[in-house]
Amino acid sequence: MVNLVEKILCVEVLEKISRMQRFLRLEPEIARQQGIEVLSIFATAIDGILDNLNPILIRLSEDTQLDTWETLATVRRLSDIVNSVDELHLQLQFVHGAWVRPETHVFVKSVLDFIPRTRRQEKVSVILSNSYSFEESDLSSYFEYALGTTNVRIAIQRETPTVFLPKIERDNPLNWANLVHECGHADYAGINELFRQQRIIPDQANDATKNMLSRWAEEIYCDVFATEVLGPAYLASFATFALARVGAGGAERSSETHPADIVRISIVRDVLEKNDLKVMLNDEWRDYGDLTSFFYNALEERTKLDRKYVGYARPWPQPSFILHDFVDAVCEEIDQLISLSQQLTPKDFTRIRPLVVKRLARGIPISSYPKSELQQSVARGSLAQDTLKFDQLKQAVQEHRTLLWEIANAGWLHKIEILYPSAFQLFFTATDVPLQEKIMNWGKELEAIDKLLLKSIESSEIQRLMETT
């Protein structure tokens, strides 16, 4: 497929815009009436962003390979447009908005269950954030810090681990995958244990570097945590987030708080490969391999372009240590320490395609899947003849509960195999239909799949509650 990376990037931007439109529609009726002018400014701003996007969509509709300079022009414009959506997201502070969904709390609770009971937090709160960032903070100490800057000291004196979800991702379970990384930050005991391992930070490093490396080690811990909880779905979600930020050397640029995205995604890929956690794409996408390779290669392709043509004119602090050695040392320690209470296995992944993905494609929630061996026995009639096996018969007709990571991975597969082609057809085919109308139709499609995934989480939770009571 020509210009695949640019098309994916375009569709991801359009999805964010569509989600913002949907979030604005969630405004309560009374607030809508009173804030009609405010909402109309958002609508006009979104139209303006779409106008900027339109020339790129028209070019990609031609379906001929972009030349080098066109590619650079296209990705620069897309990067600017992503930043404009990011900036507009910040202005969502001016609308009343909506509260966090109950399904998000179920999702976060299921993630915490992966942390062994001895070091698990009782509760991690979820906040919808104006900033388009997935974040974690101990809210109590943050409040103490925030008020402290005004010379007023308060002492809340309790831990309140909290994760921040961007407002427009409120209904999008596929990008809640990034929240799993944030929940890793709330594994305070695990992270403190990591910091106690002295060999990860080089002795010769100065204080500033030691501080930076500690932060990086924590980030890597959270990436490994999220990968072990969700498998390739975490890489998919993180990669699309990183892809949108990749411009101007972004993917290869580390900061005081985070290693470079390309380093992080390589670590995630290594963990997946080591554990053989793979979800293959269907025949139409065979050339792109599996879910991991698909997104890893997309990010790598974009990064290569940056590396070749974008000179890094403004220098940023280059750490004076060998990144490889640091990453290896941290990963080795994490391997020993992380010991989650549940472990995904390659066998678990074999049931995603035949059972979960097919149901999703037919519009059926994927909260459960059949117990195939028992069902075959039922079909043969061998169980029905034996009344002593009634319990087995009952179990056979009651399906297995689908777990969180299965829903996330099936959702991502569905996105690549069904939603992307549908979006490519809609946005990259030259027609007279205005972009505003196209994005409205795309929004309906997104809403339908969101509802299916949310229903799946809800039903799976109901089944869990029934099984445990």
Add this chain to the structure above:
Amino acid sequence: MKMHNDNPEQFPNPSKLADDAVLALSSLERGSKVTPEVLKEGIKLCDYLIHLIGELKAPQVQKDRWTFRAIRDDSIALTESGIDIDKAYEKTEQVKKWISDLIEDPLSHSREEIESIKEHLINVTMPMWQSRTSEFRDRKMKRSLIIRG
């Protein structure tokens, strides 16, 4: 009433003008019809670049606060990129002339010449775009020093 958009700092946006012009020039190469307005944006960009690089070669005119800041940031980005100022000035003048020719007659320049226009527009504006993008990113990053991302 306080207006927030009344300073010329936001104008011009060199990388946007360059990107639009590059996409239009590529259409021209493929034989598609291009509205002259888009190519005129390319001329506007060249005028800005000639002014900017001219200032780097020989600073002269006193500017108002906003214009000064916009030009200063783009100047710093260009200077730090290590770009050859004299060559960039000459090439920009040539590119401006060629784009004017193309507006008059889409067949006035060869494919190779159009390629060299595109290359120049992208390369010369890359440091400015990168500088603005990095600034945006740095602003975001400051927040994650307090709240973990």
